[in-house]
Amino acid sequence: MPRIASLFFAVLLCLFASVALAALWQSGMRANTPTSSAAEAQVSQASVHSNEAHPVIIRKPSGPPRIELAGTDPQGRTASVACSTCHSIRQANLENKTAATLDEFHQGMAFNHGNITCYACHNPNESDALRLADGSSVAYENVMTLCSQCHSKQAESFAHGAHGGMNGHWDLSRGPQMKNNCIDCHDPHVPKYPKMIVGFKPKDRFNEPSTAEHQQEGTAAHDKH
Template sequence: MNKYSAQTDQSSHKNVLYKVIYTVICSVFALSVLVMFGTTTEQINNKLPTKGLKDQNFLNKVNYQVSINKPKKSPVVVLEETDFHGRPLTASCTTCHSTRQPNNTLNDSSKLDEFHPDLILNHGQLSCMSCHNAGDYDKLKLANGQTLDYTNVMQLCAQCHGPQHRDYQNGSHGGMQGYWDLSKGPRVRNNCTDCHNPHTPAFQKFRPVFPPDRDLTQEHSFLIDVKSKSIKGNIVEIQENE
């Protein structure tokens, strides 16, 4: 009887010990969670590594915006006549083009008999009406017939020039003005017509060569013996002797 009572007491002591250990473990876990999630943002920022950083306030830097240059309005033709103040008068596209029926098949600028006699059209097989809106000459139109403002001309170009538009979005096509480092100032990217003539968009092909003031080996001597060359930066237009 006494032996059984001793075993029972020993078992009770073990249960109490297990409960104490369990309580301690739970308390430590709860304290850890409280410390982890109860830390303020300021305390976390104070613990961020600052060694090697030029500006320890980099988290508070304000970056400027990147914008795309857009035409402000539809184009106009500057007339020879002037107003009362001596300023040149202008005419919208519709002013003249609405006086005659549109030619939906005209794609040869040499056949222009009245308007834009100096215009050169070399844009694939596109006709004037492929991009211009016969219903409103002060606007453009997409391939599906949707009217488009001149300010959104890039949308018109992108529907055919997909690879170039993709490269533009990724930053490998198109020029810019402003800052590479947006913490220093804003950046303004060019739109398509800032660089390309919409009627003759292709650039003249160039061959990249060494800067003209560098010594050239015999293998590259043909770069000097040319009929003509026009230098722009490090790009030289080459016409080899026949």
């Protein structure tokens, strides 16, 4: 009997080995399949890419800001004026760096954007446009050109979809893609992304109830500016 016993355990060992082998073989099979399908995919991919019928639409600011006047005329109408209404006749203070020294329409404005002067970006010669570092004028609509002078890393990431929110289609052959521009998310005067409030939490059974459950939608802080 002891002889049979050892034989028996040898059989046992073989069986477990075969289980392990089966598992290995299976994982080998799995490893192979994606590669082959990837190879096929590479071929057909060119055609997918060639018929990119739809554009990537980057949202643009509506134009130069307009200043709302505080009062109304006798008919109760409000009015707004362009920056150039005042600035075309005023001497530009090229040294100014802070909102504290500004008055009239700039009261209460916050500024926290590095150690730069107002006229680093605003155009002293053309108040309804912006100014690039080389002195050339750039329209408010093309503010991203201005931002990209310093934030080239972000601009590069943006160009490759790795910075900034988007909507629409990943596949441009099937539909367009809409992207935010810099100042949709970053206030140019206080560009740090604002804080938010967590609004939605999964309620797991038996987990402590989240304290944030009844708080309001979180974008309040974000949408304000």
